[in-house]
Amino acid sequence: MQLIPAPALLPFIRHYLFIRHSFESVQKLRLFPDGSTGLVFSFDSLLQDDRGDLLPASFVYGQIREYKRCIRAELPI
Structure with missing residues (x-):
């Protein structure tokens, strides 16, 4: 769902x-990569980046130049 x-x-x-x-x-x-920065909150589980590194439960990312994939980690928060 997208809200203004x-x-x-x-x-x-x-x-x-x-x-x-x-x-x-x-x-x-x-x-x-849409030219925007982003803020992610993951309430149900941690995420891993495509290298397998765990990401924090919430994080900010800057402008990216290529697609980034995050996968749901098996560890619950």
């Missing part, structure tokens, strides 16, 4: 993107 922020936040935030799913249904999250 309050008018006062529009200069800073393009949109909010919520991904809600059952724990088993989604195994991968794909970050794409």
